[in-house]
Amino acid sequence: MAQTTKYVIKYKLNGERRFEFAQLETGTKEEAMAALQAIHGQTDDVISDVRVSKPL
Incomplete structure (x- = not known):
């Protein structure tokens, strides 16, 4: 089983x-995009402006 880390994905959904x-x-941005599409x-x-960062 692969090790995972909790990330915050900031994005726009239909401009919001x-x-x-x-x-x-x-x-990675690609992994985040796949997670958003699953959600x-x-x-x-339309999912745009995807940014990934570790939470504080």
Whole structure:
């Protein structure tokens, strides 16, 4: 089992600023985008301005 770290993903969903917490292995933008797509499902929502950081 891979080691994961808790990250904060800041992003915009249809232009509205939002954030989520997620357990990610590497904290890359691609991994964060995959986590957001899993959270929001396959909808027509537009996810943009994705930033990943460790929580304080």
